[in-house]
Structures are given as structure tokens and as C-alpha cells.
């Protein structure tokens with residue numbers, strides 16, 4: 001099958017279909033031939049593995065995944081790309097293309113229907129406008145997946161892969177670390193895409209835990225506390241949590257002290273356990 005990551009081939013296919021890129025759908029297609037094979041390899045796609053791909057575009061990464069995995073389910077929202085994919089990767093009998101919005105799809109059902117008896121991973125060059133909602137959906141839905149290997153804006157990857165308790169961390173760092181161990185894999189320059197975005201990108205892998213880091217009675221409360229603590233990150237956790245959740249300062253102060261947290265600290269200094277203790281008590 002023809003290699004797709006060559007820029008001449010991609011331009012020829014897209015012009016034949018009269019395709020114009022949709023900025024709103026985050027369409028920046030990979031044209032650097034070294035990126036997709038590397039991503040596919042690092043995603044754990046292989047024998048006995050089913051892969052969910054989000055946003056296949058014209059199929060550059062899809063092709064590499066189909067070569068390695070037992071089965072690939074590729075979810076693409078843009079119906080103009082369906083006939084293109086039929087031409088470029090339709091020859092793979094281990095591929096199922098689904099024309100849908102990943103945020104609306106029941107992924108548990110998809111896994112049950114398509115990947116019986118297989119280990120499951122996710123691999124995608126994500127549309128950047130929905131990076132956080134997609135990642136949180138994959139993790140919060142408690143899908144039986146082993147790893148999520150995704151290309152995202154470099155800044156987003158740095159935030160997610162930061163140490164919890166470091167200056168670079170944020171609410172998303174804590175949320176992702178509750179379900180997985182994030183790992184930065186490699187950087188990708190803006191020039192690797194067509195059209196080139198304004199920012200550089202990076203590929204990271206979330207190694208998903210079989211069970212979340214600790215048992216909580218109410219996961220939602222944990223995330224509410226985390227978001228509230230980071231909502232005004234320059235303020236103390238006492239001020240940020242009480243003003244974001246509309247709670248009396250004295251109440252929040254007692255909760256923090258009982259949780260062993262200094263009310264004057266900033267959210268970025270707190271550990272996973274600190275957040276868990278606060279959410280148990282609040």
C-alpha cells in the first residue's frame with residue numbers, strides 16, 4: 001500500500017477531493033514521515049492488541065497502526081474524509097472507520113463490540129481544541145485500556161506530564177495522575193504538519209493504572225476540590241477553595257488543618273494524598 005506521509009502524495013489526494021482544512025475541527029495533518037511509525041510503535045500496538053484512533057484524517061497514522069495491531073477502530077467526525085479514508089486505507093481488513101464525534105460515542109460499547117479478547121490502547125494525533133475533554137473522557141469512563149499515546153500541544157503535554165506538587169502542575173496534572181502515569185515521549189515541530197500550527201507539539205503516553213491511585217467514595221468531589229484549589233492559583237488554597245465553592249473560610253480552614261494541609265499553601269504545592277484527604281473531609 002502507498003505510504004501516505006509523503007507531502008506530495010497527501011497534497012495530490014486532498015486536491016483530487018477538493019478538500020479544504022477545517023480550522024474548527026483542528027485539522028493539521030502530519031506530513032513528517034518519521035513521526036507516525038514512531039508513535040505507532042510506542043503506543044504498544046501489536047499482536048493481540050486493538051487500537052482506538054481518534055481523528056484519522058487521511059489515514060497517515062491509521063496505516064501504521066493497521067500494520068502493527070490486530071484491529072483498529074478509527075473515529076472521524078468529518079464526513080468529507082470518509083471517502084478519502086476508503087481510498088487510502090480501505091484495503092486493510094483489520095480497520096473499522098466510524099463517522100462520529102468521539103465525545104458522543106459510547107467507547108465502552110465500542111470496545112466490547114470490536115475488541116473482544118484483545119488488549120486495548122488508544123493512539124491519536126488529537127484535535128487540539130478538545131485535548132482535555134477527550135483525555136478526561138478516556139480516563140473517567142474507566143475504559144479497559146492500557147495506554148493512551150497522543151500528540152498534543154507541547155505546552156499541554158508539559159502541564160500533564162509535570163510532577164504533581166511542582167510549579168508546572170495544574171488541575172489536569174492531578175486529574176490525569178489519579179488514573180495513569182504520564183510519560184513524555186518526544187517533541188514534534190510545527191513544520192511537521194500541514195497546515196503548520198502556531199505552536200509546537202509533543203507525543204506523550206498515559207500508562208493507565210488498572211485501578212485508580214486510591215479509592216474514593218466520590219471521584220467527582222475529588223475533581224471539584226482539585227479544580228477549586230487551582231481556580232485562583234496565585235491565592236492560598238484556603239482562599240481559592242472557599243471562594244470557588246462558596247464555602248465559609250472557617251469551615252475550609254478546619255478541613256485543611258484536619259487534612260494536614262497548611263491553609264496558606266498554594267495548590268501547586270499539594271500532593272495527590274492532600275487532595276484526597278481534603279475531598280474526603282469537605
Ligand code: SAM
Nearest residue numbers: 028029030055056057076077078101102125127
Ligand atoms: N491523524 C491525522 C494526522 O495525524 O494527520 C489527522 C489529525 S488532525 C490533528 C485531527 C483530526 O481529528 C481531524 O481529522 C479532524 O477532522 C478530527 N476530529 C476533530 N474533532 C473530532 C471529534 N470530535 N471526533 C472525532 N474526530 C475529530
